[in-house]
Amino acid sequence: xxxxxxxxxxxxxxxxxxxxxxxxxxxxxxxxxxxxxxxxxxxxxxxxxxxxxxxxxxxxxxxxxxxxxxxxxxxxxxxxxxxxxxxxxxxxxxxxxxxxxxxxxxxxxxxxxxxxxxxxxxxxxxxxxxxxxxxxxxxxxxxxxxxxxxxxxxxxxxxxxxxxxxxxxxxxxxxxxxxxxxxxxxxxxxxxxxxxxxxxxxxxxxxxxxxxxxxxxxxxxxxxxxxxxxxxxxxxxxxxxxxxxxxxxxxxxxxxxxxxxxxxxxxxxxxxxxxxxxxxxxxxxxxxxxxxxxxxxxxxxxxxxxxxxxxxxxxxxxxxxxxxxxxxxxxxxxxxxx
Amino acid sequence: xxxxxxxxxxxxxxxxxxxxxxxxxxxxxxxxxxxxxxxxxxxxxxxxxxxxxxxxxxxxxxxxxxxxxxxxxxxxxxxxxxxxxxxxxxxxxxxxxxxxxxxxxxxxxxxxxxxxxxxxxxxxxxxxxxxxxxxxxxxxxxxxxxxxxxxxxxxxxxxxxxxxxxxxxxxxxxxxxxxxxxxxxxxxxxxxxxxxxxxxxxxxxxxxxxxxxxxxxxxxxxxxxxxxxxxxxxxxxxxxxxxxxxxxxxxxxxxxxxxxxxxxxxxxxxxxxxxxxxxxxxxxxxxxxxxxxxxxxxxxxxxxxxxxxxxxxxxxxxxxxxxxxxxxxxxxxxxxxx
Numbered sequence: 001x002x003x004x005x006x007x008x009x010x011x012x013x014x015x016x017x018x019x020x021x022x023x024x025x026x027x028x029x030x031x032x033x034x035x036x037x038x039x040x041x042x043x044x045x046x047x048x049x050x051x052x053x054x055x056x057x058x059x060x061x062x063x064x065x066x067x068x069x070x071x072x073x074x075x076x077x078x079x080x081x082x083x084x085x086x087x088x089x090x091x092x093x094x095x096x097x098x099x100x101x102x103x104x105x106x107x108x109x110x111x112x113x114x115x116x117x118x119x120x121x122x123x124x125x126x127x128x129x130x131x132x133x134x135x136x137x138x139x140x141x142x143x144x145x146x147x148x149x150x151x152x153x154x155x156x157x158x159x160x161x162x163x164x165x166x167x168x169x170x171x172x173x174x175x176x177x178x179x180x181x182x183x184x185x186x187x188x189x190x191x192x193x194x195x196x197x198x199x200x201x202x203x204x205x206x207x208x209x210x211x212x213x214x215x216x217x218x219x220x221x222x223x224x225x226x227x228x229x230x231x232x233x234x235x236x237x238x239x240x241x242x243x244x245x246x247x248x249x250x251x252x253x254x255x256x257x258x259x260x261x262x263x264x265x266x267x268x269x270x271x272x273x274x275x276x277x278x279x280x281x282x283x284x285x286x287x288x289x290x291x292x293x294x295x296x297x298x299x300x301x302x303x304x305x306x307x308x309x310x311x312x313x314x315x316x317x318x319x320x321x322x323x324x325x326x327x328x329x330x331x332x333x334x335x336x337x338x
Numbered sequence: 339x340x341x342x343x344x345x346x347x348x349x350x351x352x353x354x355x356x357x358x359x360x361x362x363x364x365x366x367x368x369x370x371x372x373x374x375x376x377x378x379x380x381x382x383x384x385x386x387x388x389x390x391x392x393x394x395x396x397x398x399x400x401x402x403x404x405x406x407x408x409x410x411x412x413x414x415x416x417x418x419x420x421x422x423x424x425x426x427x428x429x430x431x432x433x434x435x436x437x438x439x440x441x442x443x444x445x446x447x448x449x450x451x452x453x454x455x456x457x458x459x460x461x462x463x464x465x466x467x468x469x470x471x472x473x474x475x476x477x478x479x480x481x482x483x484x485x486x487x488x489x490x491x492x493x494x495x496x497x498x499x500x501x502x503x504x505x506x507x508x509x510x511x512x513x514x515x516x517x518x519x520x521x522x523x524x525x526x527x528x529x530x531x532x533x534x535x536x537x538x539x540x541x542x543x544x545x546x547x548x549x550x551x552x553x554x555x556x557x558x559x560x561x562x563x564x565x566x567x568x569x570x571x572x573x574x575x576x577x578x579x580x581x582x583x584x585x586x587x588x589x590x591x592x593x594x595x596x597x598x599x600x601x602x603x604x605x606x607x608x609x610x611x612x613x614x615x616x617x618x619x620x621x622x623x624x625x626x627x628x629x630x631x632x633x634x635x636x637x638x639x640x641x642x643x644x645x646x647x648x649x650x651x652x653x654x655x656x657x658x659x660x661x662x663x664x665x666x667x668x669x670x671x672x673x674x675x676x
Binding site: 027028031032033034035036037038039041042044045046047048049050051053054055056057079080082083085089091093094095124125126127129130131132133134136138140142143145150152153154218219220235 | 365366369370371372373374375376377379380382383384385386387388389391392393394395417418420421423427429431432433462463464465467468469470471472474476478480481483488490491492556557558573
């Protein structure tokens with residue numbers, strides 16, 4: 001079906017179904033000049049926004065619209081996770097090229113709504129318009145966090161233990177399948193593909209770590225481990241020493257890299273779009289926090305290094321040598337590549 | 339200068355200057371995973387978002403980037419005005435085509451920051467990325483309003499007086515200059531051009547009307563008077579009768595239309611992008627509200643008609659005939675034209 005058959009307002013009515021999953025506190029959703037809602041008293045408000053552009057962030061024929069919608073929502077929820085927060089309301093802007101069928105857009109919104117609903121997030125509004133060339137998707141998420149639990153990038157202190165809530169590099173391997181138009185050959189390769197296509201925001205992990213009050217800084221890994229850790233270095237005014245042999249690399253990524261004769265550490269350090277959290281934890285609490293994390297989530301909180309006073313990001317190689325790391329993550333206007 | 343010379347983070351540092359104009363209540367601005375701020379206790383939170391797409395909403399060579407930035411911010415502030423609210427924090431996403439010079443983007447952000455600062459609005463974050471074809475700009479604004487002053491589209495009751503806070507149709511005339519690549523020939527034509535290029539959000543008017551507690555419904559005119567009034571008809575479950583000869587048409591629009599042998603009422607009814615407010619006011623308070631409005635703003639609150647129980651939008655022609663109006667405003671996926 002073509003959009004012009006149902007018109008702008010028909011389309012808005014169509015995609016609005018199922019957007020309001022947590023009505024309490026919502027005074028007005030889609031349909032007025034602005035969305036209107038109540039925020040919990042005494043909590044800090046969090047806002048994050050991400051713009052996805054066709055041919056820059058995705059290829060329309062390389063993923064389903066459901067998966068694209070999932071990812072657009074996931075990257076924003078991941079930012080809220082990195083603050084230790086609870087996401088509450090989402091706002092979706094789409095610019096739709098002529099000829100993009102309504103069924104494609106149904107899938108896009110279903111992908112967003114399904115992940116949002118799983119985390120109790122309402123889609124309360126947005127903007128819908130045409131586009132000449134590319135499909136554009138901007139998602140804004142509003143969330144909340146207790147003032148004494150918020151996790152900034154600036155709180156790390158020398159001696160804190162640097163941890164990851166999951167493995168890194170899988171998403172970059174999954175991107176390989178997308179770019180090469182390959183189907184994952186087995187369940188292991190499917191895991192890598194899904195890590196790229198259907199990233200899971202680590203919201204429960206972020207909330208858990210914030211509630212311990214032992215976490216001192218956090219961010220989510222979107223640009224690549226080395227590039228992202230540099231933000232903690234800069235914002236906290238510390239150094240970070242990462243031990244290469246402690247970086248969690250999945251068995252699937254090792255298998256993938258062995259098959260292509262590639263170095264999994266390059267994928268782990270510079271790959272990007274992992275959407276796991278990097279967190280610094282007070283050294284006197286790390287034992288207890290690590291145990292509780294493992295008990296709660298059934299997998300380890302990976303300790304990859306420690307904050308230092310060097311002012312640099314350093315990598316200790318498996319051979320025991322220390323190198324200063326030059327960030328090699330994603331710059332949208334610069335030079336890059338794994 | 340090209341963007342790749344300063345990189346993504348250099349660009350963010352560059353445009354971040356002057357974004358924080360009202361620091362109180364702001365815990366984190368640009369530079370963490372999310373912006374963090376405190377909202378006033380006991381107030382409702384408002385969120386609105388608008389997406390501007392090159393070749394759909396603007397032509398890059400038909401306006402300056404400063405004016406484009408102004409308009410992107412203005413249309414969002416206008417939505418907050420229509421709720422009777424106070425805008426507080428803005429979030430800006432831009433997708434930038436290769437070759438778009440840094441100086442162009444400086445102007446774009448200057449246009450946004452200048453209007454935002456005038457209204458005490460911080461730009462607290464956003465997203466910056468590349469684009470293959472078109473320049474894309476998404477602005478989200480968060481604002482607040484007292485619960486007993488919020489203006490919805492749904493509050494109009496039969497008998498309420500329908501008012502406009504300014505003249506309509508000027509913006510559509512200004513668009514004529516843009517589309518025909520004409521320079522305004524004199525101050526009067528410049529006024530029309532500016533109404534389209536540099537719309538002024540009616541924030542003070544919205545706050546004034548909300549504070550009277552005599553306004554029952556409001557919206558801002560973006561799609562066209564007839565199309566927009568239909569939203570009040572639908573959301574409030576009323577009818578609206580507009581008297582054509584009471585629609586405020588500026589002397590400049592009359593002069594413009596006389597010169598081109600066009601009907602100014604067509605421009606006023608269907609033009610769009612006026613960004614004045616349509617407000618319904620309790621009939622027992624209209625005299626006092628109109629007087630106070632005129633005293634405060636030095637121009638009249640235009641009474642163009644009344645809410646009825648007909649369920650239709652009706653136009654009473656200058657000859658005294660009543661016609662049911664079919665909305666002819668903007669549908670991004672439909673057929674249209676003045």
